[in-house]
Amino acid sequence: MIRPVALIYYSETANIVAWCELRQAIRNFRADRVEHCEAADAYFPGEGNRLRELWVSGWKTPPTAA
Secondary structure (H helix, E strand, C coil), X not given: CEEEEEEEEECCEEEEEEEECXXXXXXXXXXXXXXXXXXXXXXXXXXXXXXXXXXXXXXXXXXXXX
């Protein structure tokens, strides 16, 4: 199961950025390779903001020493 965070277009492909329950991490999935999709019965209030913050925090790089 994944919890989608964003749908982005990169290099002519649609990519799903999502929290992967199996890997316990933010992962990228190519939308054209998804074989099955269904809505989960569960709703996770507040998870969207937390997962987006986790995804964005992965963009930050530490400053380099001069």
